[in-house]
Amino acid sequence: MLSHSLREQIKCRWREFRREPSAFFWVVFMPIVWMLALGFAFSKPHPETYGIGWLPASETSSFREIVSEKLSVDHQLKVRQGTSEELETKMKRGEISLMVQVEAPQQVRYFFDASNPEAVRARAYVDSLIQATGGRFDPVPTENQAVSVEGGRYVDFLIPGLLGLSVMTSSLFGVGMTIVSNRKENLLKRYLATPMRAWEYVVSHICGRMMVLTAEFLAVMITGFVIFHFKVYGSWLSYIVLTILGAAAFTGIALLCAARTRSIPMISGLTNLISLPMMMLSGVFFSKNNLPEWLQAVTSFLPLTALNDGLRKIALEGLPLMDLGFEISVLGAYTVVCAALAQRLFRWY
Amino acid sequence: MEPLLVATELRKSFGKVTAVDGLSLNVQPGECLALLGPNGAGKTTTVEMLEGLQNPDSGTIQIFGKSLKHERRAILESVGVMLQDTQLYKKLTVRETLSLFGSFFRKSLNVDDAIALVEMQEKADARLESLSGGQKQRAYLACSLINEPRLLFLDEPTTGLDPQARRLIWDLLEKHKGRDRGILLTTHYMDEAEKLADRVAVVDHGKIIAEGTPQDLIRRICGEQILCFRFAETQLDQHRPELFSKLAWLKDATLVGDRFELTTSNTIMHIGELQRCVDQLGLKLEELEMRRATLEDVFLKLTGRSMRDA
Numbered sequence: 001m002l003s004h005s006l007r008e009q010i011k012c013r014w015r016e017f018r019r020e021p022s023a024f025f026w027v028v029f030m031p032i033v034w035m036l037a038l039g040f041a042f043s044k045p046h047p048e049t050y051g052i053g054w055l056p057a058s059e060t061s062s063f064r065e066i067v068s069e070k071l072s073v074d075h076q077l078k079v080r081q082g083t084s085e086e087l088e089t090k091m092k093r094g095e096i097s098l099m100v101q102v103e104a105p106q107q108v109r110y111f112f113d114a115s116n117p118e119a120v121r122a123r124a125y126v127d128s129l130i131q132a133t134g135g136r137f138d139p140v141p142t143e144n145q146a147v148s149v150e151g152g153r154y155v156d157f158l159i160p161g162l163l164g165l166s167v168m169t170s171s172l173f174g175v176g177m178t179i180v181s182n183r184k185e186n187l188l189k190r191y192l193a194t195p196m197r198a199w200e201y202v203v204s205h206i207c208g209r210m211m212v213l214t215a216e217f218l219a220v221m222i223t224g225f226v227i228f229h230f231k232v233y234g235s236w237l238s239y240i241v242l243t244i245l246g247a248a249a250f251t252g253i254a255l256l257c258a259a260r261t262r263s264i265p266m267i268s269g270l271t272n273l274i275s276l277p278m279m280m281l282s283g284v285f286f287s288k289n290n291l292p293e294w295l296q297a298v299t300s301f302l303p304l305t306a307l308n309d310g311l312r313k314i315a316l317e318g319l320p321l322m323d324l325g326f327e328i329s330v331l332g333a334y335t336v337v338c339a340a341l342a343q344r345l346f347r348w349y
Numbered sequence: 350m351e352p353l354l355v356a357t358e359l360r361k362s363f364g365k366v367t368a369v370d371g372l373s374l375n376v377q378p379g380e381c382l383a384l385l386g387p388n389g390a391g392k393t394t395t396v397e398m399l400e401g402l403q404n405p406d407s408g409t410i411q412i413f414g415k416s417l418k419h420e421r422r423a424i425l426e427s428v429g430v431m432l433q434d435t436q437l438y439k440k441l442t443v444r445e446t447l448s449l450f451g452s453f454f455r456k457s458l459n460v461d462d463a464i465a466l467v468e469m470q471e472k473a474d475a476r477l478e479s480l481s482g483g484q485k486q487r488a489y490l491a492c493s494l495i496n497e498p499r500l501l502f503l504d505e506p507t508t509g510l511d512p513q514a515r516r517l518i519w520d521l522l523e524k525h526k527g528r529d530r531g532i533l534l535t536t537h538y539m540d541e542a543e544k545l546a547d548r549v550a551v552v553d554h555g556k557i558i559a560e561g562t563p564q565d566l567i568r569r570i571c572g573e574q575i576l577c578f579r580f581a582e583t584q585l586d587q588h589r590p591e592l593f594s595k596l597a598w599l600k601d602a603t604l605v606g607d608r609f610e611l612t613t614s615n616t617i618m619h620i621g622e623l624q625r626c627v628d629q630l631g632l633k634l635e636e637l638e639m640r641r642a643t644l645e646d647v648f649l650k651l652t653g654r655s656m657r658d659a
Contacts, residue, residue: 004452005452005453008448008449008450008451008452009452011445011449012438012441012445012449013447015438015440015441016438016440016441019440019476020440047492053569130515166374171500185434185436185437186432186433186434186436187435187437187438189402189432189435190430190432190435191401191403192402192452193401193425193428193430193432194425194450194453195423195425195453195455196453196455220615300488308355348402349402
């Protein structure tokens, strides 16, 4: 079925991968390390704490004393005393996000940056404490109950994102670097001087990708099952098919980046340029819902966003592939367009 | 017998630079042809066109009687190639590398036989990254011999190797030469051309400026011997006109620094005349030596430049 030369080249891809310990580490262990670190860090939610600055007042008052006492014993607050210059420096360093000044008889001033969400939350928290101290009475009784539905934990959100991230980085760096260094070292040129067919070289890289993909897929998923009891609610087959499609899209992008590049710094810069924005904007670690509307619209066309969203829809919401028309079109378009362009532009030396 | 390779009037330019400028050559069965010339003379471009890696702007190439343009893949089945500075996969062993290259051809040698050809039996299972420069180059040579090529292209095969490793490669190539096999070698080492080549083509600025067997070229262009001499300092400028009028042959000599180099087949006569002239003018010879001419002298004589400076 496979020609002799294709078989040999696939063996060569496998050996290259297996004998490069650092490649193995990045592909297999990095996602696991991330998962363990973040999964455990966020598995037991504890209330947010705020650093606040306590500003001096022109004259002291009994109300001021009471508020000061209340704030300093609260577990969610870290109160810093100091002159306004000292406190401003602390604010610049991010140690505090809010400054409070209580003047006699009952006058409170807040100093904070309204565009900093943490500062806004700190102000709301502190204000409600002070109002209660001042005698505010809440007429409606409330009660908080913790919710932990299966598939709704942070780690359930995280695992598909990490799989997407791992597929992206290994495809972009693996394929791009290998081709560019083979070109730089005249090996591609040497191949061109044999009767070997060009498509066999490319197919061998695609098969090599599949082997790496299997390794990283198993690493992420098995860790997810064993440690975090991750569960795929949709079909496993859809989940695997979408992962492969994601790898295809990133391999296409990598082939395009490496089509003519001759220098390693150039290809690694190019790869970073492509992967870094996606790492931040495609909702790997945190939901992209916090981004401005227009940016969300733009990022939904990024391949990593499509892959992550698709994987989450299958794993967490149990949707079938049929309902992922948009994600599949985005990934398919990247694969086809990039591969076609790469084929046009490719230079052996 | 039909020549293995015939190239006619090859031309290739890169932008405004003409790398190869109407170069024709042929390689006969059983022959090793060396393209000798300084770096940048157009040797590599020429060889890469002959290997089908670059398209000539004009000119034709026939290998084994077939057109390279139309039957490239069939031709490459029986061609071996060693490019300049190629890095093979450093994580593969010699054996694995050879079986990879062997798989590209319809017919190839048994891997063990190829390893034996380059005498690397003890290193057969070592990864390429653990080999010395000379061993790597031998492994690369084995890759180029794996399909038992009738025509072997070697582009600067021993550049950067230590003398011992070079000699070993030469011995291996010497063994490879056979009745129906041809080698096209490019080099800027005179000794390599003299050792391996049956015929040398001196290349400069994309053209062949002289061609023949090494001995023939030396005899034809330089004569048998080189006579070198140098006058004591400062004397030369004062006595230049007298010297040139008394010794008519001095104008044929090349001046290298303040040293005259005369190529001659009648050394004894020239030494006699030189001695008489020196005595008459009361000059003093600082240095006088005689040596056998080499291909280096051929190049110097033809271009007025030394190979290393060019």
